[in-house]
Amino acid sequence: MSYVEVKNLTKNFDNVTAVDNISFSVDEKSFLVLLGPSGCGKTTILRMIAGLETPTAGEIRIKDKIIFSSEKGICIPARERGLGLVFQSYALWPHLTVFENIAFGLRVKKMKESDIKKKVQESLAYMRLDDMSERYPQEMSGGQQQRVALARMLASDPPLFLMDEPLSNLDAKLRDEMRAEIKTIHAHLAATTIYVTHDQIEGLTMASNIAVLNKGKIEQLDNPKQIYHFPENLFVADFIGTPRINLIHGRYKIAKDKVSVVTESGDVLKTSYQKIKSAANRAVMAIRAERISIETNPGENRIKTKIKTVLPAGSETVVHVVYGKLELKVLMQREQDLNPGESVFLHLPENDILLFDSETEKLIRQ
Amino acid sequence: MGRQQLIKGISSVNLGTAFRRNVNYLRQPHIIMTLFLLIIVTMLIIIPVITMFYSTFIWQTEDIRLSREANPGSFTFFHWKRVFSSILTNTILWIPLKNTIIVGIGVSFFALLIGIFMAWLVARTDIPYKKLISAVAVIPYMVPSYIHALSWLTLFKNDRVGGVTGVFQSLTGISPPNWISYGVFPIIVTLSLHYYPYAYLLVSAALKSIDSRLEESGEILGATRGYVLRRITLPLVMPAIFSSFILTFSRTIGIFSTPYFLGSPVRFFTIPVQIYSSIINRNSATGFILSFVLIGISSFIIFLNQRAVGERKSFATIGGKGFTITLTPVGKSKSIILPIVFFIIFISVVLPLLLLTVETVSLYPGSYSLQNLTSHFWIGRGGTSFAEGEAGLLRNLAILKSAWNSVRLAVTASILAGFLGIFIGYAVVKGRRERLPKVLDQISFLPYLVPSIAFSALYLALFIKRIGPIPALYGTFILLVMINAAKELPFSSRAGISSMLQIGGELEEAGEIAGAGWGTRFRKIIFPLSVRSSVAGFILVFITVMRELALIILLVTPGTRTLTTMTFRYQEQGYVQFSSAISLLLVMIIFLGSFLANRITKTSEIE
Numbered sequence: 001m002s003y004v005e006v007k008n009l010t011k012n013f014d015n016v017t018a019v020d021n022i023s024f025s026v027d028e029k030s031f032l033v034l035l036g037p038s039g040c041g042k043t044t045i046l047r048m049i050a051g052l053e054t055p056t057a058g059e060i061r062i063k064d065k066i067i068f069s070s071e072k073g074i075c076i077p078a079r080e081r082g083l084g085l086v087f088q089s090y091a092l093w094p095h096l097t098v099f100e101n102i103a104f105g106l107r108v109k110k111m112k113e114s115d116i117k118k119k120v121q122e123s124l125a126y127m128r129l130d131d132m133s134e135r136y137p138q139e140m141s142g143g144q145q146q147r148v149a150l151a152r153m154l155a156s157d158p159p160l161f162l163m164d165e166p167l168s169n170l171d172a173k174l175r176d177e178m179r180a181e182i183k184t185i186h187a188h189l190a191a192t193t194i195y196v197t198h199d200q201i202e203g204l205t206m207a208s209n210i211a212v213l214n215k216g217k218i219e220q221l222d223n224p225k226q227i228y229h230f231p232e233n234l235f236v237a238d239f240i241g242t243p244r245i246n247l248i249h250g251r252y253k254i255a256k257d258k259v260s261v262v263t264e265s266g267d268v269l270k271t272s273y274q275k276i277k278s279a280a281n282r283a284v285m286a287i288r289a290e291r292i293s294i295e296t297n298p299g300e301n302r303i304k305t306k307i308k309t310v311l312p313a314g315s316e317t318v319v320h321v322v323y324g325k326l327e328l329k330v331l332m333q334r335e336q337d338l339n340p341g342e343s344v345f346l347h348l349p350e351n352d353i354l355l356f357d358s359e360t361e362k363l364i365r366q
Numbered sequence: 367m368g369r370q371q372l373i374k375g376i377s378s379v380n381l382g383t384a385f386r387r388n389v390n391y392l393r394q395p396h397i398i399m400t401l402f403l404l405i406i407v408t409m410l411i412i413i414p415v416i417t418m419f420y421s422t423f424i425w426q427t428e429d430i431r432l433s434r435e436a437n438p439g440s441f442t443f444f445h446w447k448r449v450f451s452s453i454l455t456n457t458i459l460w461i462p463l464k465n466t467i468i469v470g471i472g473v474s475f476f477a478l479l480i481g482i483f484m485a486w487l488v489a490r491t492d493i494p495y496k497k498l499i500s501a502v503a504v505i506p507y508m509v510p511s512y513i514h515a516l517s518w519l520t521l522f523k524n525d526r527v528g529g530v531t532g533v534f535q536s537l538t539g540i541s542p543p544n545w546i547s548y549g550v551f552p553i554i555v556t557l558s559l560h561y562y563p564y565a566y567l568l569v570s571a572a573l574k575s576i577d578s579r580l581e582e583s584g585e586i587l588g589a590t591r592g593y594v595l596r597r598i599t600l601p602l603v604m605p606a607i608f609s610s611f612i613l614t615f616s617r618t619i620g621i622f623s624t625p626y627f628l629g630s631p632v633r634f635f636t637i638p639v640q641i642y643s644s645i646i647n648r649n650s651a652t653g654f655i656l657s658f659v660l661i662g663i664s665s666f667i668i669f670l671n672q673r674a675v676g677e678r679k680s681f682a683t684i685g686g687k688g689f690t691i692t693l694t695p696v697g698k699s700k701s702i703i704l705p706i707v708f709f710i711i712f713i714s715v716v717l718p719l720l721l722l723t724v725e726t727v728s729l730y731p732g733s734y735s736l737q738n739l740t741s742h743f744w745i746g747r748g749g750t751s752f753a754e755g756e757a758g759l760l761r762n763l764a765i766l767k768s769a770w771n772s773v774r775l776a777v778t779a780s781i782l783a784g785f786l787g788i789f790i791g792y793a794v795v796k797g798r799r800e801r802l803p804k805v806l807d808q809i810s811f812l813p814y815l816v817p818s819i820a821f822s823a824l825y826l827a828l829f830i831k832r833i834g835p836i837p838a839l840y841g842t843f844i845l846l847v848m849i850n851a852a853k854e855l856p857f858s859s860r861a862g863i864s865s866m867l868q869i870g871g872e873l874e875e876a877g878e879i880a881g882a883g884w885g886t887r888f889r890k891i892i893f894p895l896s897v898r899s900s901v902a903g904f905i906l907v908f909i910t911v912m913r914e915l916a917l918i919i920l921l922v923t924p925g926t927r928t929l930t931t932m933t934f935r936y937q938e939q940g941y942v943q944f945s946s947a948i949s950l951l952l953v954m955i956i957f958l959g960s961f962l963a964n965r966i967t968k969t970s971e972i973e
């Protein structure tokens with residue numbers, strides 16, 4: 001059952017279309033990540049749902065209540081929507097203590113003072129900030145401020161959590177910790193969450209569904225597994241995944257119900273596709289770096305390459321190789337005894353090759 | 367295809383929704399605020415300008431003695447012709463204009479020279495006593511500009527003008543030539559000493575914002591010190607230097623007190639002085655027209671500044687972490703440079719105050735011997751035959767009343783200007799993309815273009831009569847508050863805008879999300895935060911209003927006299943001891959105010 005329903009949402013700023021006729025729905029208790037590069041419109045969508053921006057057109061529905069409709073002339077102001085929002089900069093009020101920051105929304109609701117005290121202390125304890133209630137935000141570390149921002153949102157028990165890149169101001173280690181913490185909170189409270197980020201790792205690890213956005217449009221809306229293994233177009237395939245996906249252009253030929261692709265260097269690679277229709281016989285092959293293995297001997301579906309750079313990182317090693325005019329990446333486990341300048345063969349398993357139409361850039365389904 | 371349909375759909379929306387959208391726009395809190403502020407600001411600024419302009423085209427009653435064709439109340443070009451194309455034009459317009467520009471350029475040049483010198487020393491070298499120097503270097507600007515003029519007279523007054531002669535003549539018996547005692551030379555010297563802190567502040571801020579590594583990169587690449595200075599440092603500081611010159615010029619041409627005291631004895635008049643005397647002599651229309659000339663020059667100069675510097679207000683270093691400033695060692699030249707610095711500080715700060723103090727304890731002005739010392743002018747009882755019965759300052763009711771007037775004027779005006787600044791800041795920043803707030807922003811900036819004496823004339827023109835339900839405000843305390851608040855509007859609205867930008871929109875949005883209405887958000891979030899960051903600004907306005915003379919000289923009456931106007935009166939009548947004592951009192955209050963400012967800004971830091 002969908003908890004949030006967005007239909008034909010559009011936002012224009014002067015002459016720029018930031019959000020272009022977007023529609024999607026969010027199921028109750030799910031965790032939707034709006035993922036995309038800077039300027040793709042993801043924050044704008046979140047702010048429109050929160051009520052901080054007015055859409056140019058469209059309809060937004062939360063739990064069957066229309067909170068915005070351009071056609072019907074409905075626009076419920078932000079302060080009446082009862083949602084929760086964590087800003088990227090936390091937006092903690094510097095002239096109020098942590099206690100007062102969290103209590104602010106409760107005071108607005110005219111709660112009883114004793115209830116407010118209880119609720120604030122609960123939120124502080126939940127976010128492990130027990131002794132911090134009399135501190136001021138400037139006296140705390142970035143991670144602590146972030147938890148205060150979360151505590152402030154949780155204290156008012158909103159039915160919908162909105163988060164705008166809450167982890168981008170934290171250093172790498174803290175980010176990993178907080179990712180796990182936010183996911184735990186979500187599982188524990190089972191609140192519907194919409195989360196904006198440009199970090200695809202955050203998207204993959206935290207989401208139940210990801211909407212990949214680009215230039216104001218949704219490129220693909222799916223669960224993380226589908227997005228990772230079956231990206232609908234080259235943009236999604238390239239945006240998701242570390243290291244970036246390997247793309248090789250070539251021409252295909254069909255023989256005995258088997259599609260194989262000939263690269264510009266002349267190698268023939270078999271795929272698991274049985275039929276294909278693409279303009280001028282051209283296609284783009286895509287294969288993830290962790291699916292490729294490095295071999296010493298030639299063979300079927302093996303291409304000859306030269307090692308350019310080896311990047312060992314303890315638990316894994318990324319190897320960059322040169323293949324014709326291309327640079328391909330291979331992800332291997334642990335440490336490897338490889339050196340720049342060596343010639344090696346890359347094995348590209350036929351089941352792991354995806355084909356994309358070189359004109360439309362869309363995934364060709366089998 | 368979807369988008370085309372959407373656009374078609376929107377444009378065919380019925381009138382009801384479109385009308386509703388416009389009304390909703392106007393109902394937004396920051397737009398309502400903008401409209402209110404626009405009304406206030408129009409009343410304070412635009413209407414006076416229009417009224418004054420209009421009145422220059424109307425025959426006044428006072429013109430009857432000037433021309434037989436005078437027909438009070440009807441339209442005429444007489445006043446304009448009198449200023450621009452009559453036999454009086456040279457005396458009224460061209461000569462004062464020439465004098466004004468000479469003074470302007472001279473002062474800007476020398477003030478800049480001294481200012482750059484000091485700024486360089488403090489920001490970029492390792493001279494000792496830096497804290498002392500930077501604290502003291504700003505003082506000449508804090509005191510009223512006529513303090514330097516009065517102390518010059520104390521030193522160099524000769525017997526051209528009646529009354530006692532200055533220290534120099536008393537001690538040496540030689541009468542200084544007129545060109546030293548009065549006229550363009552002392553005006554330029556005293557004003558340069560008054561204004562160099564302004565250039566000092568601007569240039570040292572620019573110097574401090576340049577990471578030395580910019581220069582070090584040059585050195586590593588093989589450039590000599592001189593080359594680096596010429597090709598890297600100087601270009602980076604150029605915008606600040608150019609701005610300082612232009613801003614000092616625009617302020618100098620509007621100064622009234624110094625040219626009045628030092629120029630009148632030799633009939634060296636500048637435009638502000640001409641404006642004052644025209645109005646005092648019942649040629650108000652002439653004074654108004656000259657005010658417009660001054661406004662025109664001032665606006666042109668500032669326009670030049672905007673064009674030249676534009677958006678690049680400063681070349682502050684962008685990017686990268688960390689910021690170092692390595693200091694150039696002064697080495698052996700210390701023994702020459704330090705004395706020069708202290709000499710400058712001595713003649714611009716210590717000497718004037720010293721001279722004033724000496725004056726205040728001199729029984730008979732001009733006689734500098736120990737037997738001549740007296741405390742009468744501070745604590746003497748009045749009613750005696752001495753000093754025409756005037757009591758010493760601390761017992762003098764009229765003087766104490768004027769001190770009270772000064773303080774309450776400064777406090778009220780700075781609170782009013784501060785509040786207006788906060789509201790304007792909110793309206794302009796919130797409505798950044800909309801037209802009405804932009805108009806508000808521009809109108810609030812207008813007073814900056816109007817020199818104080820011209821502003822005084824504007825208000826005189828408008829409020830001398832009653833307007834509808836508002837009685838004639840001339841002579842009231844309210845009028846003084848209004849004009850000071852209006853004059854400070856550019857400063858306080860800029861301060862309000864920058865504090866609002868620093869606070870950021872998200873703090874208010876977080877309040878919105880938490881369910882707070884506009885009133886609650888403004889009261890609990892925006893206002894408390896703005897006030898905290900405006901305290902320093904409030905005190906700066908306080909100090910500025912305390913030392914205002916030209917702005918109110920045409921508007922005060924016996925009941926509303928301030929310390930500055932009292933100084934003016936006493937000096938005019940030759941009571942130098944009183945004028946010096948009042949000036950000292952004023953300086954003390956200003957020092958106290960800025961001391962408080964420093965303490966408060968240190969204790970209320972919000973990051």
